[in-house]
Amino acid sequence: MPQLPRDEERSTGQPRIGTDEWVASVEGRRQRRSGVLGQLLERLGQLPFWAPLLVVAAFGLLFPFLTDSDYVVRVGFNALVFALLALGLNIVVGYAGLLDLGYIAFFGFGAYAYAVLSSNKFDIHLATVPTLLVVVVASALLGLVLGLPSGRVTGDYLAIVTLFFAQIFVTFTTNANRITLPWGDRPLDLTGGPNGIGGVDPFSLFGVEAIAVTSYFYIALVLVVLGMLALHVLSESRTGRAWKAVREDPLAAEAMTIPVFRLKLLAFAFGAATAGLTGSLFAAQQIGVFPQNFELPLLITIYAMVILGGAGSIPGVVLGALTITVVLEVLRGPDDARLLFYGGILLGLAIAIRPWQRLAAVLAGTALFGFLVHVVVGSLWPRGTARVAAQGEGLVGSIVEAWVLLPTEPGTIGNVAFVVLVASVLGMTLLRPLWRAVLLVPTLYLAAFVWENRLIFQPSVTRLLILGALLVVLMNARPQGLFGTARVEIV
Amino acid sequence: MSALLELKGLSLAFGGLRVLDRLDLHVNEGEIVSVIGPNGAGKTTLFNVITGLYRPDEGEILLDGESIAGLPTNVIATKGVARTFQTIRLFLNMTVKENVMAATYGKTRTGPLRSILRTPGARREEREVARLAEEKLAFFGQRLMGYRWDQPAYSLSYANRRRLEIARATAMEPRILLLDEPAAGMNPKETHEITELIAQLRTDGGHTILVIEHDMHVVEGISDRVVALDHGEKIAEGSFEEVATDPRVVEAYLGTKAASTK
Numbered sequence: 001m002p003q004l005p006r007d008e009e010r011s012t013g014q015p016r017i018g019t020d021e022w023v024a025s026v027e028g029r030r031q032r033r034s035g036v037l038g039q040l041l042e043r044l045g046q047l048p049f050w051a052p053l054l055v056v057a058a059f060g061l062l063f064p065f066l067t068d069s070d071y072v073v074r075v076g077f078n079a080l081v082f083a084l085l086a087l088g089l090n091i092v093v094g095y096a097g098l099l100d101l102g103y104i105a106f107f108g109f110g111a112y113a114y115a116v117l118s119s120n121k122f123d124i125h126l127a128t129v130p131t132l133l134v135v136v137v138a139s140a141l142l143g144l145v146l147g148l149p150s151g152r153v154t155g156d157y158l159a160i161v162t163l164f165f166a167q168i169f170v171t172f173t174t175n176a177n178r179i180t181l182p183w184g185d186r187p188l189d190l191t192g193g194p195n196g197i198g199g200v201d202p203f204s205l206f207g208v209e210a211i212a213v214t215s216y217f218y219i220a221l222v223l224v225v226l227g228m229l230a231l232h233v234l235s236e237s238r239t240g241r242a243w244k245a246v247r248e249d250p251l252a253a254e255a256m257t258i259p260v261f262r263l264k265l266l267a268f269a270f271g272a273a274t275a276g277l278t279g280s281l282f283a284a285q286q287i288g289v290f291p292q293n294f295e296l297p298l299l300i301t302i303y304a305m306v307i308l309g310g311a312g313s314i315p316g317v318v319l320g321a322l323t324i325t326v327v328l329e330v331l332r333g334p335d336d337a338r339l340l341f342y343g344g345i346l347l348g349l350a351i352a353i354r355p356w357q358r359l360a361a362v363l364a365g366t367a368l369f370g371f372l373v374h375v376v377v378g379s380l381w382p383r384g385t386a387r388v389a390a391q392g393e394g395l396v397g398s399i400v401e402a403w404v405l406l407p408t409e410p411g412t413i414g415n416v417a418f419v420v421l422v423a424s425v426l427g428m429t430l431l432r433p434l435w436r437a438v439l440l441v442p443t444l445y446l447a448a449f450v451w452e453n454r455l456i457f458q459p460s461v462t463r464l465l466i467l468g469a470l471l472v473v474l475m476n477a478r479p480q481g482l483f484g485t486a487r488v489e490i491v
Numbered sequence: 492m493s494a495l496l497e498l499k500g501l502s503l504a505f506g507g508l509r510v511l512d513r514l515d516l517h518v519n520e521g522e523i524v525s526v527i528g529p530n531g532a533g534k535t536t537l538f539n540v541i542t543g544l545y546r547p548d549e550g551e552i553l554l555d556g557e558s559i560a561g562l563p564t565n566v567i568a569t570k571g572v573a574r575t576f577q578t579i580r581l582f583l584n585m586t587v588k589e590n591v592m593a594a595t596y597g598k599t600r601t602g603p604l605r606s607i608l609r610t611p612g613a614r615r616e617e618r619e620v621a622r623l624a625e626e627k628l629a630f631f632g633q634r635l636m637g638y639r640w641d642q643p644a645y646s647l648s649y650a651n652r653r654r655l656e657i658a659r660a661t662a663m664e665p666r667i668l669l670l671d672e673p674a675a676g677m678n679p680k681e682t683h684e685i686t687e688l689i690a691q692l693r694t695d696g697g698h699t700i701l702v703i704e705h706d707m708h709v710v711e712g713i714s715d716r717v718v719a720l721d722h723g724e725k726i727a728e729g730s731f732e733e734v735a736t737d738p739r740v741v742e743a744y745l746g747t748k749a750a751s752t753k
Contacts, residue, residue, distance in 0.1 A: 233606060233607050233609060234603060237607075237617065238606060238616070240606075241589055241596070244593075245585065245593040248585060249582055249583075252580040253593070255542055255544075255564055256573075256597075256660075257565050257596050257663055258565055258593065258596045266603065485584075485643075488583055488584060488643070488645040
């Protein structure tokens with residue numbers, strides 16, 4: 001017998017359990033429970049659409065003045081290029097719900113098309129604006145062609161078909177330097193093969209040539225802001241609604257007067273045009289294009305950005321792009337990487353462990369455990385603590401040296417510790433919360449040990465490892481992405 | 492007077508299984524016609540053929556004298572055939588209002604570029620579509636109004652989802668409305684409401700309706716004419732009284748023995 005709500009519950013102003021209002025607010029209540037991060041993002045997500053736009057524009061405008069290093073501005077430019085790519089992919093994946101793994105090829109196509117039309121390669125030097133128009137239209141047309149299978153092939157199968165296209169593109173550009181034509185006497189060199197095309201013309205807009213990376217940064221910034229604006233307007237227009245309807249239920253959409261196939265093609269074309277334009281910008285800034293610029297890892301990175309930020313959310317995908325670019329860049333330097341490593345762990349713990357008393361206990365336990373181990377090992381086996389901390393100066397270095405074991409020869413023992421660490425993390429997922437908290441103490445210490453003895457020496461491997469771990473933690477905490485709204489598949 | 496929707500000798504087979512067998516059916520302008528029949532009689536398939544999800548093997552489908560058999564589903568929909576689904580198929584992750592607005596795609600014109608540029612025409616059309624959606628949702632009293640407009644469709648209760656699906660179909664401003672078991676899964680009170688609602692769809696909304704329904708109280712309450720199907724064949728047609736007492740209908744529902752002892 002279901003319990004009827006008592007009168008005092010009714011008088012609290014809350015809707016009765018089971019009524020429509022209650023059902024409607026279930027999602028809100030569930031998200032409210034998802035911790036500090038969830039609540040913060042919830043608040044941010046309720047801001048009007050121009051707020052993130054303003055933040056991006058204002059920060060972007062000031063950014064080049066905050067640094068005098070060209071390198072930092074270039075990182076900013078890369079972040080914006082990724083943001084543009086993520087915005088384009090958001091149309092295809094976020095709105096129309098098409099799993100397009102060939103997306104990266106349009107980026108490459110745009111870059112190569114620009115390079116062919118304005119470089120020394122064929123001594124064609126078209127003006128920038130007409131070139132860009134040609135590139136955008138050609139990319140959109142190519143998008144239509146790649147979209148053709150989506151009429152019959154859907155879901156995972158479409159992913160396979162389009163993935164094939166991405167692979168073909170790289171293979172083609174690597175090998176299209178000796179195309180034998182029936183009428184030519186010499187093989188045609190279209191793409192420069194593995195060496196790519198160099199000497200690409202810089203952008204020249206309104207009679208000014210863009211040479212400095214700062215100029216490209218601003219061009220990219222304008223494009224990102226315009227892209228966000230256009231996408232926002234589009235998402236609440238006739239076409240945007242139709243895309244979402246196609247994503248939700250193609251059959252019902254078709255029965256509600258929506259030409260599903262045409263809209264899928266349109267989504268492919270819009271995504272491809274965005275990627276093509278971005279490709280041109282990329283080629284002009286890099287002053288060259290190479291096949292290895294457009295390989296699969298890049299595609300995966302863009303997808304990670306869209307999913308991390310929340311597919312379908314405009315500020316989300318931009319934030320995702322900025323976050324991942326910056327994280328990958330920061331992880332190059334060991335000092336910053338250390339900060340990110342420990343910071344990431346702390347953040348993860350703060351999200352995952354509740355109540356805060358338990359969190360405090362775990363942290364205090366770990367600190368104590370470390371000093372104890374250090375004292376014991378130090379007295380039994382002095383060489384186990386003899387080394388100087390890598391990249392450690394001042395306070396950080398001395399804390400690390402007093403807390404983490406630093407054996408003089410960290411090689412083998414570090415590798416073993418790494419394997420034990422992975423096993424221990426996996427093992428923890430099987431335990432009950434209390435035991436998990438107990439095991440967490442030595443595991444955290446082990447993580448610090450592995451970091452200081454092994455990973456810090458290999459930033460190129462480590463940064464991907466850490467990014468992966470970061471994604472795992474974040475996607476567990478918020479499967480819908482930072483700004484995404486949780487999708488309901490079956491109710 | 493010629494019928495608004497006319498099916499002539501409609502046949503469809505899935506392999507060796509004849510799902511529709513030389514079916515003739517017509518619906519006049521302003522009429523409410525009910526289709527009844529046991530499970531597997533071919534009722535939903537009939538709707539699927541009319542809306543173009545299946546192409547009939549034989550026969551003709553005429554909407555206002557114009558053949559629509561074999562046209563793509565969205566074209567048929569744009570020509571004025573709207574439907575709801577037996578298993579509700581809303582756009583769950585879109586808002587209530589967006590669900591209704593999405594169904595106006597066929598009769599609006601604004602392309603993506605004009606939308607991005609927000610031309611005066613695009614904005615006017617957007618306002619009209621929003622107003623139309625609000626008007627269609629207002630048909631259900633306060634149930635789908637106010638704060639609900641901006642809530643995702645998945646947050647609605649079952650009965651409200653059915654209502655929203657009907658609202659979405661009416662937003663197409665169709666010539667004929669096909670309702671597939673609108674009262675399925677409803678409690679007696681809601682069933683009574685839906686009966687009145689279907690009548691209102693005709694009187695206030697001016698819709699012509701073809702409805703599949705299992706609940707005989709609903710069928711009795713709304714129908715001008717009832718058509719009974721079994722194994723894809725029309726076994727009876729006429730007023731509710733005539734069809735309900737027809738021996739072949741009783742047999743189809745209850746079996747031969749029950750029919751002979753009655």
